[in-house]
Amino acid sequence: AAQPTPAEQDAMERMLDDALAAGAVGFSTGLAYQPGGAAQPPELEGLARVAAARGAMHTSHIRNEGDDVEAAVDEVLSVGRNTGCATVLSHHKCMLPRNWGKSRATLANIDRARGEGVDVALDIYPYPGSSTILIPERAEIIDDIRITWSTPHPECGGEYLSDIAARWGCDKTTAARRLCPAGAIYFAMDEGEVQRIFRHERCMVGSDGLPNDAHPHPRLWGSFTRVLGRYVREARLLTLEEAVAKMTALPANVFGLAGRGQLVEGAWADIVVFDADTVEDRATWEAPTLASAGVEHVLVNGCQVHPAAPGAARPGRILRREAMAPAEPGPAR
The missing domain is CATH 3.20.20.140 (Metal-dependent hydrolases)
Known part of the structure; x- marks a missing residue:
């Protein structure tokens, strides 16, 4: 590149x-x-x-x-x-x-x-399990992949890629490509x-x-x-x-x-x-x-x-970096 x-x-x-x-x-x-x-x-x-x-x-x-x-x-x-x-x-x-x-x-x-x-x-x-975009190249190397969203096939959200592929009569890589752009959960961690x-x-x-x-x-x-x-x-x-x-x-x-x-x-x-x-x-x-x-x-x-009160203001603030002194040890609260 x-x-x-x-x-x-x-x-x-x-x-x-x-x-x-x-x-x-x-x-x-x-x-x-x-x-x-x-x-x-x-x-x-x-x-x-x-x-x-x-x-x-x-x-x-x-x-x-x-x-x-x-x-x-x-x-x-x-x-x-x-x-x-x-x-x-x-x-x-x-x-x-x-x-x-x-x-x-x-x-x-x-x-x-x-x-x-x-x-x-x-x-x-x-x-x-991790989650990111659906990557077709992972379809055959990770057994359990769950679709979180799909632009062309929104009805497939929540389903496993293997089940979708079986229903469509194709391999998982082909199914993944048909689903993209999409997101997924990958069950590949211990x-x-x-x-x-x-x-x-x-x-x-x-x-x-x-x-x-x-x-x-x-x-x-x-x-x-x-x-x-x-x-x-x-x-x-x-x-x-x-x-x-x-x-x-x-x-x-x-x-x-x-x-x-x-x-x-x-x-x-x-x-x-x-x-x-x-x-x-x-x-x-x-x-x-x-x-x-x-x-x-x-x-x-x-x-x-x-619990949120009806009509309550949102008190959040933008946080900017500032130098911090090391915390002094103290009693647990």
Whole structure:
């Protein structure tokens, strides 16, 4: 693929610098998708140097999450190592059974980079299925693929690709091409590996949710309560306080959101009141938009938004990057 000319690279870097000066937290790359997949290390490192000079970050959907996942992680770590730019690996995973277990190596490489001074964090959503656009090239290598939406065939939302192909009398690749443009859920991850990644001390929780899909992944409605109910209360992977920090203080610190993520005097009052004994996700693969249970109140900037009062104002604010001092340890609340 063609690489940017010096003038094009300079234009990108100036645009990025302008955005960072306005308070953007950093820049993101989607190396697994086009046209982002055309970007090579010199282009990425040029942008990362601009971000590093502003104390900002690079978040990346790495180039490959299957057979080449280790090399893909190392590529992004090298950008951080060579430029001093803080780095986040978005929704880290290892797809396909033959690659399950590779997170032991990828997490070790992340820790090695951290030991060399690279500022690295990552995030997960707590499910063994991923979701993105429907990619026909995956049709024959992943057994279970569920369609979330389809422009030419909206009636197929929620169905499995294999069932659609059988009904149409064709192979799964042909069916996928007929469905496109479309979205899908890919069941190609190992729950044990998801949990291993989740336990890493620099791993945050994120939903990566897609709210407009006709039959979406349940992660938008269930990620955080799933962690609290299944990973904390049931599996006891972490303490409640550790898990809450992965959703609040850690991301606020990583993304430079001053005054957020802590219950301290003078901070913005973003507060969730939940019952630790009953909180749980209710959204399922079959009913993905069911609300969670056990969440009693949600406040944004000190204003109650759940339960929502009729006609209530929306108190949200645009968040801009600000330098944050390390949090002082204090009593659990």
